[in-house]
Amino acid sequence: MRTSLRFALALIWLASCLNAFASSLPDTGNLHLNPAWLTLLHYQPDRFGDGYTGQADDDAFYLSDNGKTSPKAELEATLTAITQPGGGNEHARCRFPARDRWLRTQLDLPGHPVNCPAFEEWTDELNTETVTLVFAASYLNSPSSMFGHTFLRLDPPREDEETNLILANTISYAADAAAHDSEILFAYKGIFGGYPGITSIQPYYEKIRLYSDIEHRDLWEYTLNLTQAEVDMMLAHTWEIRDRNFDYYFFDENCAYRLLALIDVARPGTDLLGEVGTHAIPSDTVRWAVDKGLVDSVYYRPSAATNVSHRIDALSDDHQTLAAAIANGYVDADAPEVQALSDEPRARVLDATYDYVRYQSEAEGWPREHAAPLSHDLLRERSEIRGVAIQDGPPEPAIRDDQGHDTFRASVSGGRMGDRNFSELTLRPAYHDVLDPPAGYRGGAQLQFLRLDARLYTDNDEVQVEQLTGVEIRSLSPRNQFFSPLSWQVGFGGRRTDTETNRVFTPYLEGGAGGSWRLTTGTQAFAMATADLEIDNDLRSGYDAAPGADLGILHQNNQFSLLGGVKTKAWIVSNQHRQDQAYLEGNWHLGRDFSLFGKFSREDHYDRYRSTWQLGLHAYF
Amino acid sequence: MKKLIAGALLMGASTLAFAQPGCGVGAMIWKGQSGIAPHVLAATTNGTFGNQTFGMTTGTLGCQTNQSVQSMAMYMDSNIDKVARDMSRGSGENLDTLAVLLGVDEADRDSFRKVLQDNFATIFPSSDTTSGEAVDAIVALLEQNDTLSKYVAA
Numbered sequence: 001m002r003t004s005l006r007f008a009l010a011l012i013w014l015a016s017c018l019n020a021f022a023s024s025l026p027d028t029g030n031l032h033l034n035p036a037w038l039t040l041l042h043y044q045p046d047r048f049g050d051g052y053t054g055q056a057d058d059d060a061f062y063l064s065d066n067g068k069t070s071p072k073a074e075l076e077a078t079l080t081a082i083t084q085p086g087g088g089n090e091h092a093r094c095r096f097p098a099r100d101r102w103l104r105t106q107l108d109l110p111g112h113p114v115n116c117p118a119f120e121e122w123t124d125e126l127n128t129e130t131v132t133l134v135f136a137a138s139y140l141n142s143p144s145s146m147f148g149h150t151f152l153r154l155d156p157p158r159e160d161e162e163t164n165l166i167l168a169n170t171i172s173y174a175a176d177a178a179a180h181d182s183e184i185l186f187a188y189k190g191i192f193g194g195y196p197g198i199t200s201i202q203p204y205y206e207k208i209r210l211y212s213d214i215e216h217r218d219l220w221e222y223t224l225n226l227t228q229a230e231v232d233m234m235l236a237h238t239w240e241i242r243d244r245n246f247d248y249y250f251f252d253e254n255c256a257y258r259l260l261a262l263i264d265v266a267r268p269g270t271d272l273l274g275e276v277g278t279h280a281i282p283s284d285t286v287r288w289a290v291d292k293g294l295v296d297s298v299y300y301r302p303s304a305a306t307n308v309s310h311r312i313d314a315l316s317d318d319h320q321t322l323a324a325a326i327a328n329g330y331v332d333a334d335a336p337e338v339q340a341l342s343d344e345p346r347a348r349v350l351d352a353t354y355d356y357v358r359y360q361s362e363a364e365g366w367p368r369e370h371a372a373p374l375s376h377d378l379l380r381e382r383s384e385i386r387g388v389a390i391q392d393g394p395p396e397p398a399i400r401d402d403q404g405h406d407t408f409r410a411s412v413s414g415g416r417m418g419d420r421n422f423s424e425l426t427l428r429p430a431y432h433d434v435l436d437p438p439a440g441y442r443g444g445a446q447l448q449f450l451r452l453d454a455r456l457y458t459d460n461d462e463v464q465v466e467q468l469t470g471v472e473i474r475s476l477s478p479r480n481q482f483f484s485p486l487s488w489q490v491g492f493g494g495r496r497t498d499t500e501t502n503r504v505f506t507p508y509l510e511g512g513a514g515g516s517w518r519l520t521t522g523t524q525a526f527a528m529a530t531a532d533l534e535i536d537n538d539l540r541s542g543y544d545a546a547p548g549a550d551l552g553i554l555h556q557n558n559q560f561s562l563l564g565g566v567k568t569k570a571w572i573v574s575n576q577h578r579q580d581q582a583y584l585e586g587n588w589h590l591g592r593d594f595s596l597f598g599k600f601s602r603e604d605h606y607d608r609y610r611s612t613w614q615l616g617l618h619a620y621f
Numbered sequence: 622m623k624k625l626i627a628g629a630l631l632m633g634a635s636t637l638a639f640a641q642p643g644c645g646v647g648a649m650i651w652k653g654q655s656g657i658a659p660h661v662l663a664a665t666t667n668g669t670f671g672n673q674t675f676g677m678t679t680g681t682l683g684c685q686t687n688q689s690v691q692s693m694a695m696y697m698d699s700n701i702d703k704v705a706r707d708m709s710r711g712s713g714e715n716l717d718t719l720a721v722l723l724g725v726d727e728a729d730r731d732s733f734r735k736v737l738q739d740n741f742a743t744i745f746p747s748s749d750t751t752s753g754e755a756v757d758a759i760v761a762l763l764e765q766n767d768t769l770s771k772y773v774a775a
Contacts, residue, residue, distance in 0.1 A: 164721045166714060205700060358702060376748035379709035383741030390710050
């Protein structure tokens with residue numbers, strides 16, 4: 001009895017205590033549903049039901065045990081924690097300075113200055129006045145870069161133009177892939193989750209080295225028009241998520257996604273995350289930032305590869321030959337024919353050759369025994385030429401990557417295959433093919449995901465899936481005396497294939513490799529050796545394979561694009577026969593939103609000729 | 622892959638060495654990086670004029686030296702080939718960055734660029750010059766120069 005009385009008293013005491021405590025805090029009403037709070041805690045509405053779930057996969061990001069699923073509980077726990085007396089690095093106000101700052105603008109909280117030495121030292125070190133969104137352009141010959149990449153640069157107050165910006169720091173969010181994971185595991189975990197995503201801070205010059213010098217990607221710098229208060233809020237929130245884990249997914253919760261969240265936090269109401277559908281392609285995210293009026297100015301930083309091409313192109317033919325001879329070791333850097341040039345052309349030849357040798361060492365792994373002494377000779381000779389300043393770099397492309405066509409494409413067309421008429425609907429969520437308007441994309445590069453071609457044959461009203469492309473990548477890069485890239489293609493999915501009596505839908509895998517040569521500006525001729533594999537029980541052996549060849553010419557310009565050529569495949573397993581095809585395809589670009597397209601092919605297969613043609617309209621949005 | 626990891630370790634070692642307080646720009650920010658950073662850093666430790674990893678400058682320059690020199694040494698470690706290029710041309714953003722790190726006034730920038738271009742062969746006597754040796758040579762050259770010596774004073 002006595003015990004229970006004591007227990008009851010304790011309860012009463014506890015309750016009154018809680019009461020007193022709760023009444024000291026203001027009523028929060030529906031504040032926990034305020035978009036700014038939901039953004040700060042990375043809550044997303046549940047797909048099923050009307051609740052919310054936080055995207056942080058890290059208990060330390062929440063103050064309440066129910067924080068991951070309850071914005072309200074988290075808000076209450078946060079209020080309690082930030083109104084505790086005291087300070088120091090472990091205080092909630094120091095761990096979550098952005099939440100603290102926002103709540104204090106919304107509620108009248110008992111305020112006293114708090115001392116957070118680590119956070120203050122960190123922000124002092126970052127010394128940020130403006131924020132720049134940096135976009136590393138895609139480079140299709142490198143599959144890992146296909147989507148492009150974005151990160152934020154924290155710009156210090158500008159004392160003199162550009163110079164100190166390469167010392168500025170950057171914030172990026174990336175998958176922390178274990179070094180021993182294979183490519184396949186990497187792709188699997190990237191798509192379905194399993195890699196922690198880490199926010200890291202690095203000097204900009206390290207990023208330049210990685211993207212511009214090693215990966216040959218041009219960098220576009222979009223300076224945002226955030227105010228100092230907004231910049232401070234962004235940094236405070238970066239501090240909160242700095243060591244916290246958010247699982248990384250290639251397609252949606254990727255590098256670009258988490259940065260959009262940072263911008264949303266900095267300027268509540270921007271809602272860049274609201275633009276994200278099934279996938280966040282970095283070039284699209286830049287587009288959204290531009291559309292939302294966040295961008296103040298844009299600066300183009302060409303990659304080492306773009307630079308070296310530009311410097312070589314600026315040389316006369318004779319000097320190009322001389323540069324190639326020096327680079328390959330046939331002529332010394334101080335040979336009489338080099339010395340004979342006057343200062344300016346000699347400086348241009350030496351500069352272009354050095355940049356080329358550096359590029360080849362980085363890209364093609366030229367051996368140090370050759371590249372190092374040569375590089376040193378070139379620089380020593382160059383240092384003897386005084387008063388010839390470095391030549392201007394490559395001009396900024398007229399159309400930026402974010403100004404190219406939108407990446408979702410829908411098409412309607414009508415056509416005729418043999419003696420059957422059809423109408424066709426095509427949906428392609430991403431990204432670009434060589435016949436789409438080329439402005440803002442790499443020439444000769446193609447990347448398509450999940451493209452569906454569905455046909456309605458008008459003679460018997462039959463609907464057929466003609467092709468479902470899983471992934472298709474094509475990279476046609478012209479070769480010349482300086483560069484000898486491989487052109488290649490790879491794709492898989494399902495498609496209609498002819499079994500002589502029927503057209504059946506079969507899974508396929510195709511690939512190819514070869515070379516491409518530039519004929520004139522925008523025109524290249526290519527020759528590829530190809531291989532095809534089809535698997536289906538309608539095929540006699542259950543599968544069939546075909547080595548083959550594809551010879552063609554591609555022309556791209558801002559008004560129209562044309563692709564024509566001949567293909568041959570020798571099916572060798574189930575039913576030995578040849579399949580030969582001549583094809584011509586063209587797109588006429590109507591601005592950046594529409595293209596009219598036409599295709600014609602004539603095929604010799606199973607000893608019969610068949611023509612297919614098709615006309616239609618692409619819309620990009 | 623082995624090479625990558627070795628690179629990461631090496632970079633980690635140098636980052637630690639620089640992480641003592643007061644050892645130059647970004648010392649704190651570079652401290653204790655984990656996650657993707659070592660992967661990225663590993664890719665950025667290729668040395669000058671080739672694919673050999675560079676001798677780190679920590680051996681030759683301790684924390685007691687001028688902080689700006691320390692910062693310059695750090696910058697040279699990962700950008701040596703671009704610094705050498707700009708130096709031979711007498712202009713360029715990497716050379717300007719060295720000037721910023723050393724705190725060279727706008728008025729002295731021209732003579733700074735000129736001294737480095739004129740003495741390129743002294744700073745980089747051979748293709749095996751390490752970034753540490755280059756930093757030592759730059760410091761020695763600037764010390765002998767009446768207008769520029771103040772920027773490297775200990």
